[in-house]
Amino acid sequence: MNFQSFDLNLLRILDSLLILRNTTRVGEAVGLSQPAVSAALRRLRDVLGDPILVREGNLLVPTDFALSLQEPVHSALLMLEDALSGGGGFDPARLDRSFVIAASDYFQEMLIPKLAASLSAAAPNVRLKVLPPRSRDLAAMLTSGSFDLALSIDVETPGWITRMPVFRASNAVVARRGHPYLGGLQWGDRLPLDVFCGLPHVIFSVNEEFAHMEDAALARLDRSRHVQLSVAGYHGVGRAVAESDLLGVLPTRFALSVAKMAGISVFRLPFDEPLIGMFLYWRERETRSRELSWLRNMIVEQLAPFDETNAPVTDAEFSLASRE
Structure with missing residues (x-):
């Protein structure tokens, strides 16, 4: 060359x-x-x-x-x-500071175990605080200076907030194990549309809305569902489902990860919907920050294996989780 x-x-x-x-x-x-x-x-x-x-x-x-x-x-x-950038050599091992990330319990479940191990090895003096988002207004959270980074789905932000994609994910239906209306269904089966629409639902939401992209998909089929409960955490959806006849919709790999602990079964949606893009957001003026650039790259690298763009959730993953 x-x-x-x-x-x-x-x-x-x-x-x-x-x-x-x-x-x-x-x-x-x-x-x-x-x-x-x-x-x-x-x-x-x-x-x-x-x-x-x-x-x-x-x-x-x-x-x-x-x-x-x-x-x-x-x-x-x-x-x-x-x-x-005009700085001296950057060595994470010498870095001594705190970072604050806004992330739902979904991101915490998928990211924190591996990130904690990587931080301990590469930057033992770094302190990381991960807090749930207070709203979907990422601009307000980042403007306040309370957060350095935010992990979220695709949301509108002003020009001084920038972002990068981290992965795309599918959703799945969750129900309590032994649900009386789901007899005969195996993990990973498509839930019948009539069952999905006929049973009440619990959803994750950080605002007052009771509608998600699943409701838009149902509207295109001239169908609807009844959302009975809204909670501010994905684990809360699992707990509500496990103790009732409610159905819930959770990110598929998150649902499979927590299924045993939560006591839930996991099924495919009764309709197709596009993968949901997940993004990492930060203040544009800090794009060249060596410290934040290092942390951003580490987060993206840790979350890359969860991307379903070229690696959708397989039947084998459903089967393995069902036996745990």
């Missing part, structure tokens, strides 16, 4: 590809279209003489050569960012 003619802009795309492993999400992260990212991947393959990412079923998997590049490329970009 002739390094003199190498387009260094490709390194930023390579770094994102090795973390996110999806051309659409990389495009969202770096501000390019999906075709532009695919073209950049082809250029990387030509220049480096390696496929970089290969498809295995629905997954894009890095080659051994690509994995050998991941750490040095990522470290080099961080060093370059640090140099251009």
Whole structure:
């Protein structure tokens, strides 16, 4: 490879590809279209003489050569960012500060166990506080200075709030184990539409609304459901379902993760709906902060395995959770 003619802009795309492993999400992260990212991947393959990412079923998997590049490329970009920002060398091990993240119990369940281990190893003096969002008004939460970062679904924000995609997820229906109206159904089966509409529901909401995207999907089918209860936590949905005949809708992998503890069964929705995008938000003026950039990258890397864009929840995952 002739390094003199190498387009260094490709390194930023390579770094994102090795973390996110999806051309659409990389495009969202770096501000390019999906075709532009695919073209950049082809250029990387030509220049480096390696496929970089290969498809295995629905997954894009890095080659051994690509994995050998991941750490040095990522470290080099961080060093370059640090140099251009005018600061000295950034070493997480010497970092001594607190971060506050707004995140629902859904994100806490999926993120915190791995993030805690990574922080302990890389930055033992960092203190991380994770609090539930007070509302869907992320701009107000970030403006107040009470939070450094926020994890949420796709919401409208002003121009001085920026974001990056972290993963996309599906939803599933949950019901108490041994529910009298669900006899004969196996975990992972599609719940019949008449059952979904005929039983009362509990939903997660941080405001006064009693409608979700499932209600829009039902309206397109000229159907509706009765929402009897709204709670401000995903675990609250599980607890309400476990002690009643209510149905609930939860992110699928979250539901499978807590099913044994909550005493619930998990089924597929009776209709198709698009995957829900999850995003990491922060103040635009802090985009170049070395400390926050380091934490953002760590969060994105920890959450990447939960992305269902190329790895939907399988029947085997439902079956395994049902036996626990």
